Amino acid sequence: MEFFKKNPKREVKHPEIVDWVVEEYKKRTGMVFRDPDRAIRKLSQEGQLIKVSKGVYKYDPRFVKHKELEDFTEAQKEAIFKRDNYRCVICGRGRADGVEIHADHIRPKDLGGKATIENGQTLCAQHNFQKKNYKQTETGKKMFIRLYELAKANKDEKLKKFCEDVLEVYEKNGINGHIVWER
Numbered sequence: 001m002e003f004f005k006k007n008p009k010r011e012v013k014h015p016e017i018v019d020w021v022v023e024e025y026k027k028r029t030g031m032v033f034r035d036p037d038r039a040i041r042k043l044s045q046e047g048q049l050i051k052v053s054k055g056v057y058k059y060d061p062r063f064v065k066h067k068e069l070e071d072f073t074e075a076q077k078e079a080i081f082k083r084d085n086y087r088c089v090i091c092g093r094g095r096a097d098g099v100e101i102h103a104d105h106i107r108p109k110d111l112g113g114k115a116t117i118e119n120g121q122t123l124c125a126q127h128n129f130q131k132k133n134y135k136q137t138e139t140g141k142k143m144f145i146r147l148y149e150l151a152k153a154n155k156d157e158k159l160k161k162f163c164e165d166v167l168e169v170y171e172k173n174g175i176n177g178h179i180v181w182e183r
């Protein structure tokens, strides 16, 4: 983060960051920095960095702040729960059934979803977990990566090309950058 904060709003290529981190870490601690790639990916997953394209990252202070701003306040959560009768909008279970409920962004924050009551919905812990972990675009990307690997292994050029085109659309639009597609 120190590196990125010194270089705000600049699109930085992966090797430049790695070189800097490895050298600085060695200078300051005398030790070798293990797995800098993983550290960068983690910052990106946490929403601290924007993944511009494969191996290119950017730090934008406004973006980080924006993400925090788009969390629901306690009052908004209560208004969302009340409107939905304290029940999950998918399965109908709620506090009356002893089920934990969450206020969820219908349009996710990552895709520009705002902290408004209209963009909120009540989900039970299970459905909130499912939505977070099995989002449509994520599931789709994972499936296309698997299909791509299979096509590559089978030397099926036509299918491979099709998967590449689809996966490039993900990259181009900066969707689900935390799921890494290795060509």
Ligand SMILES: [Zn+2]
Binding pocket: 088, 089, 090, 091, 092, 093, 123, 124, 125, 126, 127
């Ligand atoms: Zn539910």
